[in-house]
Amino acid sequence: MAQIKLTNIVKHFDDGNAVIHGIDLDIADGEFVVFVGPSGCGKSTLLRMIAGLETITSGELCIGGQRANDIAPAQRGLAMVFQSYALYPHMSVYENMAFSLKLAGLKAEAIDAAVQQAAAVLQITHLLKRKPKDLSGGQRQRVAIGRAIVRKPQVFLFDEPLSNLDAGLRVQMRLELSRLHQELGTTMIYVTHDQVEAMTLGQRIVVFNGGRIEQVGTPLELYERPANLFVAGFLGAPKMNLLAARVVSVTDSLAELHLSDGSVVHLPVPTATIQPLATVKLGIRAEHIAIGPAGPDTVRAVVSVVEFLGDCCLVYVRMDGMAELIAVKQAVGQGMLKAGDLCTLQLPIEHCHVFDSNGRSVR
């Protein structure tokens, strides 16, 4: 059993600078959890704390039901894959993979069997005699994962392992990691700042910001129901369109919002969460905006830029009174717009989000 429980975890560095402010999180046995957030949000520090490479200032870390705050890294039953791969340059691939097993005192035959098995899984048997400098980035990454696999850990920790690879290889390795998780069924914690990796790999995603958890949930939950502006803006490409609005009235749980260009939108909201005259943000994703005829709850805009992505195109439009462009996803060939065209945006009510002045989602 390798469930991980974090209770009020806090981290202060020696200079007194606090980087993690009381994290509570439960990770189930066999779960693939992704920590995502911008640089400096504390996700890697938290991963290193779980690994035992950083001390925990306060709070409790339990691995497999056992308090692990003071257990040495090697005794925690985890293996870690680093961003830089951290392969020992003076050792061959075989020696790199066998190193931890040798230290554990295993016999040569057992070590050989474990290394050969892991190499076969990762298809790197032909590389075993090479030194890390003779490998490509993707091969090094495989070796780093192989070095983790041979230990048969209860938990895998990945610290931005794909960020040094080119785009094509990253997609390939992403698929391999998913396959590996299905095969091994081991608990995996994966740190990334790439929201595409987070969405595609994680069974659950933990979004970090400024040393705090902003939201935890499945990729779909986070995408469809972001808890706040930060999550709404962080996940999804292009990011969610956020339109400044003012609440004019709330009657029978139906709010009337005035956008910056004077258009009016009516949205159902829980009455208690929103007050008339409040300033809010109306959020809607690019693929949910339709371009069509004018009518109630529509917005007029001018096309600024059109980006063709092959299967679809992104139309960036400008709305009066709003500095940021609004992204609209359109199928190719569907009444193709060009820069300078006037258009009307339809905002389907069921896909609109409303965030209050504190950034919290109220709808």
Place this chain on the structure above:
Amino acid sequence: MNSRIILTRLGQYLLLSALAVLCVFPFWWTLVTAISTEGNIFAFPPTFWPQAPSLDNFIEVFSAIPMWLFYRNSLIITLSTVFWKLLICSLAAYPLARMKFTGSKLVFGVIIATMVLPSEVNFLTNFITLTRLGLVNTYTGVILPNVVNAVSILLLKQAFEEVPQDLIDAARVDGASEWIIFWKVLLPLITPWLATVGILSAVEAWNEYIWPSIVLSKPESFPLSAGVLYLRGTFGSSTRVVAAGTILTIVPVLIAFLFTQRFFMRGMDGAVK
């Protein structure tokens, strides 16, 4: 513009050539003296080309003093000094570079402060210490004060600092103890630096003259640098033979340096990056 570059280059080459002549000239003159068998070596203007060259002076050196014994003694002293210096200095540099402990900066400061003292300052105290330890007239006595020095610790500390932290973390997760991290992960990675410190120490130990002369009193345990001076007494100041002995002392270091200089240069590359 082009002529300016050519003139600058010319000036640089002239300056470097002059420096090279200054460095090589004493060695060349000694070599010419050692292989010449005719002419007055004190003649003015001096001759810088061998006259009636032969290896007679070198043969005489081997028959006059126990050169092979001196070679053996120098080799023992040099190899032991290098071995212990690399071991002890790297053991001192590792915690200073990679471990957090109270007073680490003070300890490093004190070590660096010893660089301002010339080694001669320590002769008296070192000799008294060795006398108390009963190490006078032993190789250990010659080697012991030379196995630690601040420059070596400084160089190796920098080498350890250049190793990425991820490698140490990976080793720690793999279950390596601090000793295993030092011995199996970090030491192999700083080989070019170890080679640099090793070569510098070897040259220093091989050429050391005053300290072995103070500690050792039995001629049969002398290293080459001290033993070769016996040529003066034996031949009533036969300068040609002394020069031949000097060349025989220098040549092994030169050969060793020629074969190992690529490691040395690699280590120095790291030092300035």
